[in-house]
Amino acid sequence: MRLEDVWVRYHRQGPWVLRGVDVRLGPGEVAVVLGRNGVGKSTLLQVAAGVLRPGRGRVTDRPARVGWVPERFPADQPFTVARYLTGMARVAGLRGAAVDEAVTSWTDRLGLAAFRSVRLPELSKGTAQKVGLAQAMLRLPGLLVLDEPWEGLDAATRELVPELIAEVLAADGAVLVSDHRGETVRLPAARRWSVADGSLTEEAPSADEAIAVVEVAVPAARVAGTVARLRAEGHQILRVRADTSIGTPPARPAAGPVRPAGDLTPEQPAGVEGADVVVEPAAGEAR
Amino acid sequence: MTALVRMRLAGFLRTGRAVAPLLAGLITLGTLYGGGRAQPAEAYGVSAVVLFPVLAWQTKILLDVEPDVQRRLAQVAVGAARERLAGLLAAGVAALVTVAVALLFPWLVGGISGPVDPGDRSIPVGLALGLWAHLLAVPAAVALGALASRASVGSAGYGVAVLALGGVGAVVLGLSGSVAPWLAPPIMATARTTGGDAAALTLLGLTVWALAWSVVVVGGYLWRRRARG
Numbered sequence: 001m002r003l004e005d006v007w008v009r010y011h012r013q014g015p016w017v018l019r020g021v022d023v024r025l026g027p028g029e030v031a032v033v034l035g036r037n038g039v040g041k042s043t044l045l046q047v048a049a050g051v052l053r054p055g056r057g058r059v060t061d062r063p064a065r066v067g068w069v070p071e072r073f074p075a076d077q078p079f080t081v082a083r084y085l086t087g088m089a090r091v092a093g094l095r096g097a098a099v100d101e102a103v104t105s106w107t108d109r110l111g112l113a114a115f116r117s118v119r120l121p122e123l124s125k126g127t128a129q130k131v132g133l134a135q136a137m138l139r140l141p142g143l144l145v146l147d148e149p150w151e152g153l154d155a156a157t158r159e160l161v162p163e164l165i166a167e168v169l170a171a172d173g174a175v176l177v178s179d180h181r182g183e184t185v186r187l188p189a190a191r192r193w194s195v196a197d198g199s200l201t202e203e204a205p206s207a208d209e210a211i212a213v214v215e216v217a218v219p220a221a222r223v224a225g226t227v228a229r230l231r232a233e234g235h236q237i238l239r240v241r242a243d244t245s246i247g248t249p250p251a252r253p254a255a256g257p258v259r260p261a262g263d264l265t266p267e268q269p270a271g272v273e274g275a276d277v278v279v280e281p282a283a284g285e286a287r
Numbered sequence: 288m289t290a291l292v293r294m295r296l297a298g299f300l301r302t303g304r305a306v307a308p309l310l311a312g313l314i315t316l317g318t319l320y321g322g323g324r325a326q327p328a329e330a331y332g333v334s335a336v337v338l339f340p341v342l343a344w345q346t347k348i349l350l351d352v353e354p355d356v357q358r359r360l361a362q363v364a365v366g367a368a369r370e371r372l373a374g375l376l377a378a379g380v381a382a383l384v385t386v387a388v389a390l391l392f393p394w395l396v397g398g399i400s401g402p403v404d405p406g407d408r409s410i411p412v413g414l415a416l417g418l419w420a421h422l423l424a425v426p427a428a429v430a431l432g433a434l435a436s437r438a439s440v441g442s443a444g445y446g447v448a449v450l451a452l453g454g455v456g457a458v459v460l461g462l463s464g465s466v467a468p469w470l471a472p473p474i475m476a477t478a479r480t481t482g483g484d485a486a487a488l489t490l491l492g493l494t495v496w497a498l499a500w501s502v503v504v505v506g507g508y509l510w511r512r513r514a515r516g
Contacts (some may be wrong), residue, residue, distance in 0.1 A: 050367075051359040053513070068363045074354035078301035087297070090290035091364045135360065 001025050001048065001063065001143060001174055008043055017043045019198035020057070025191075027142075028065075029265035030165060030175040032184040034203075035195035041073055041178040042147055042194060048144040048176050063142025063173065067091075073132035075120045081107065082116040084135055088150040092139040097182045106134040110157060126152040133157075137164055144168045151185040162186045213238065229279045291361055291373035292345030296380060299349040308426055309385065312338060316389060320398030327399050331390070331417025332481035335424045338389055339474050342424060345385060346378040346432025347450055358438060371512060375505065378429045386421045386484035416481045419490065420474075423497045427457075427472035430504035439511040473502045 001024070008018040017040045019082065025048075026030055034043045046052040047059060049068040082103060089099045105114050110130045115123065123131065129152050136144060149161050165175050165187065177184060184190060192203040218226045227237055299305055315337045320330070353361075362370040393399045401410055408416070433439060435449035460468055462474025468476065473496045478491055 029490060030314040046359075049363055066363050068360060070356045070360070072356065074356040074360070076354050077357060079300055083297075086363070087290065088360070089296060091361060093364075 002060045003047065003054075003057070004060060005057035006047055006054040006059065008040075008047060008052060008054050011186075016055075016198055018054075018195075018200075021200045022057075022096055023193065023200055023202070025174045025176065027172040027174055028169050029152070029191065030169060030177065030187060030189065031191040031193050032187060033176065033178040033193050034180070034184075037180065039195050040198060041180075041195055044200070045145050045147050045176055045178055048143070056078065063140060064141070065141045067136030067139075067141030067168075069136045069144075069146045069149055071151070073128040075123055075124045075128040075131075077120050080117050080119050081112055081123070084120055085138065088135045089138045094139055102138045103134075106137055110134050110160065123271045126154055126157075129153055130157060133161075137167075139166060140173070141173055142173045144173060146175070146177045148178055148180070150179065150181065158183065199240065248252060288365055288369045288373050290374075290507055291365055291370070292377045292380065293400060294361075295349065295353060295374065295377040295432060299352050299377070299381060300354050302352050304348050304352055305345070305381070308341050308348060309388070311344070312341040312385060312389065313392070315341070320396050321391045321421070322400055324400040326402065326407060327393075327410055327413030328416040328485075329413075329482040330393055331401060331413070332420050332478035334389055334417070335394070335420040336458065336474050336478050338421065339387070339424045339428050339457055339472070340450070342382045342385060342428030343432040343435065343450055343453060345381060345447060346429045347435045349378050349381055350374050350433060350436035350438060351446075355438070360415050367512075375433060378432060379425060382425045385427060390417065390421065402443070416485060419494075420477045420481050423476050423477055423494060424472070426501035427474070427497055427504070430501040430508065431472075433508040434504055434511070436508075439508050441515065469496070469500075 003021050003023050006018055006021040007016055009016045021044065025219065033044055035041050043052065045068075047054055048062075050059070050062060053067065084100055085103045085107065089102050095103055107116055110133060112127070112130055112134065115127055120128065120131065129149075133149065136146075144165065146161070146165075150158050153161070165177070168175050177187070177190070193200050194203055206224050216226070223240060227240065229238060316334060319333060319337060351487055358370070359371070363371070367511035399410075400486075402408065431450065431453040435446045435453065437443065439447060440446045440449060457467070457471040461473065463479065474492045477493050477497075480493060
């Protein structure tokens with residue numbers, strides 16, 4: 001897909017929101033659109049998805065099937081989740097048994113199974129956002145456009161977004177994501193486009209500079225060994241702390257016998273019972 | 288695209304907002320037929336005039352019920368042309384249902400009488416003319432309602448203004464002796480024709496007029512949609 005000298009404004013006499021954007025996104029490629037609020041990220045995404053028509057310039061070679069996840073899902077509709085998704089599957093061109101198959105598989109994967117007969121206006125924001133994700137994926141799109149997909153999602157579904165993206169990429173689809181919260185660190189292979197003052201610049205590939213913070217829960221007895229090993233592998237240890245929330249989060253790997261954290265002092269760097277190690281790639285080449 | 292038509296009709300019926308125009312239509316029809324019995328062609332001609340603004344309003348409601356973002360999602364799924372066509376078709380189907388109710392209504396309340404004088408039309412001919420008059424109002428009303436929809440005008444205030452102007456204009460400009468009758472759809476002329484002399488050439492002329500007016504107004508709607516993205 002290619003955006004050729006695309007100019008966009010919302011009113012005839014209004015200011016140009018995008019000015020002469022010229023960019024190409026090939027099959028199997030993912031690009032992250034970065035920028036401050038109101039800078040035109042959503043506008044760029046909507047032009048790519050085919051929702052907005054550019055005032056000047058054009059979009060060529062857009063894949064036939066586009067999945068668009070809007071920033072806010074339009075929940076003000078008189079349908080239940082299952083009815084809405086069934087309707088959208090048919091609108092996307094699915095027929096017969098394939099409709100139910102797609103709806104069932106996506107409601108299951110996104111944790112919407114319990115909400116199938118709930119009406120859209122009654123959903124929480126995050127659950128509605130999942131319906132937004134589901135409708136875009138019902139039929140595997142050749143171009144997936146995600147506008148702030150992590151907004152309002154719970155931890156388990158946030159992890160799922162990169163999975164969906166990988167699926168589209170594996171089928172030679174292209175993916176465009178906007179993000180202003182740094183969640184796209186989960187997409188290390190992504191090209192980075194930053195939008196400012198109406199124009200788009202591609203940031204040079206910077207895998208070395210990108211820094212992610214990974215929190216690791218380790219049984220207290222193994223903290224010292226783990227810290228040493230991670231250091232040896234070139235990671236930077238930011239801090240070691242007693243985990244006050246231990247025992248509750250299901251996403252974390254089990255960390256041995258759980259003890260109340262109140263009897264620990266945060267200053268104890270190692271040897272504490274139930275501790276979190278926060279690591280970062282080695283700072284040497286990073287900064 | 289059939290799927291989108293069905294989804295939009297379902298959305299329209301499920302919100303319950305379909306009730307308001309239908310109620311307005313029934314009340315005006317009730318008032319109309321409450322005045323006494325009339326022969327079918329004459330009665331249906333007037334009923335079509337009354338129904339025109341109701342059908343346009345119904346179309347506007349049907350199109351406005353769908354949130355803007357959902358309309359864009361539909362556009363992404365089926366393309367711009369088919370998204371617009373599906374909206375017009377859904378409104379057309381809803382309008383035909385209302386027309387069917389309007390055609391049946393006078394029979395339920397005993398508002399229709401058979402031929403009285405020897406020169407009067409038979410009931411089947413009267414029915415056929417009445418059906419024709421109503422079907423002529425459908426495309427024009429759908430076109431006006433679409434032009435007045437939020438997707439076309441952008442704000443609710445303008446939409447109501449377009450709707451009111453179109454509804455009143457169709458009656459005022461359609462009065463005999465009007466300076467610019469062609470600015471409005473020929474619903475008043477149709478009523479005069481069904482009530483009086485209905486030559487084949489006149490019927491054909493009115494049909495062409497109504498369709499041409501609808502095409503121009505739909506063109507305006509599509510142009511507005513294109514300009515607004």
